[in-house]
Amino acid sequence: MSEEAHDPTGLDLASEIARAAVESAAYGVVLPEPAPPKTPRRRQRPMEQQRSGAHPDDRDPQRVGDVLNTVIQARGWQRRISLSMVLRRWPELVGESNAQHSTPVNYADGVLIVDCDSTAWAAAMKYAASQIVARLNRALGEQTVLRVEFRGPRPPSWKKGLRSVQGRGPRDTYG
Numbered sequence: 003m004s005e006e007a008h009d010p011t012g013l014d015l016a017s018e019i020a021r022a023a024v025e026s027a028a029y030g031v032v033l034p035e036p037a038p039p040k041t042p043r044r045r046q047r048p049m050e051q052q053r054s055g056a057h058p059d060d061r062d063p064q065r066v067g068d069v070l071n072t073v074i075q076a077r078g079w080q081r082r083i084s085l086s087m088v089l090r091r092w093p094e095l096v097g098e099s100n101a102q103h104s105t106p107v108n109y110a111d112g113v114l115i116v117d118c119d120s121t122a123w124a125a126a127m128k129y130a131a132s133q134i135v136a137r138l139n140r141a142l143g144e145q146t147v148l149r150v151e152f153r154g155p156r157p158p159s160w161k162k163g164l165r166s167v168q169g170r171g172p173r174d175t176y177g
Contacts, residue, residue: 084142085109095137100127104152112148114138121154128152 074080093101103123108115118124127134131150138147 081142081146085146088138088141091141095141096127096130096134100130109147112146114147114150116150116152117156118152118154124152124154 074083088095089106092104092106096104100123103119104116104127106114106116116127118127127150131152134150135147138150139145
């Protein structure tokens with residue numbers, strides 16, 4: 003090993019780094035900032051280890067159905083879920099022929115809104131409204147559905163957009 007091959011002061015390395023920095027600045031290359039020195043992290047005390055006893059507690063494995071029931075009750079979703087189940091069973095509750103001509107569209111504040119194919123079907127369903135409310139309450143729980151509104155077909159709307167204004171109407175569109 004010769005003394006000439008190794009420079010203990012590191013001047014060659016420093017001059018190469020400086021030359022590379024000047025050349026990269028000339029070409030528009032920006033070198034990244036050196037990372038700040040790492041500060042030693044404080045060791046945190048380990049948390050007390052929790053151990054399960056002989057009796058069941060919340061950390062024991064739970065069944066998925068039990069966990070879902072807990073979430074449903076905590077969030078107050080019982081009525082919504084039971085209502086969606088009833089709406090899925092709509093043909094059973096109102097009969098096949100009535101279900102073919104009516105569709106439940108909304109439920110809010112104890113009022114179920116049902117769209118019918120024609121005004122004749124809406125009128126026929128209105129006569130059976132009390133029986134339908136009784137069947138729905140049997141399936142959902144008492145006082146869930148207070149009233150059912152049956153609507154006939156809606157005329158087309160030309161009102162488009164959030165900020166439309168009331169005008170003179172469609173006039174003679176079909177003439």
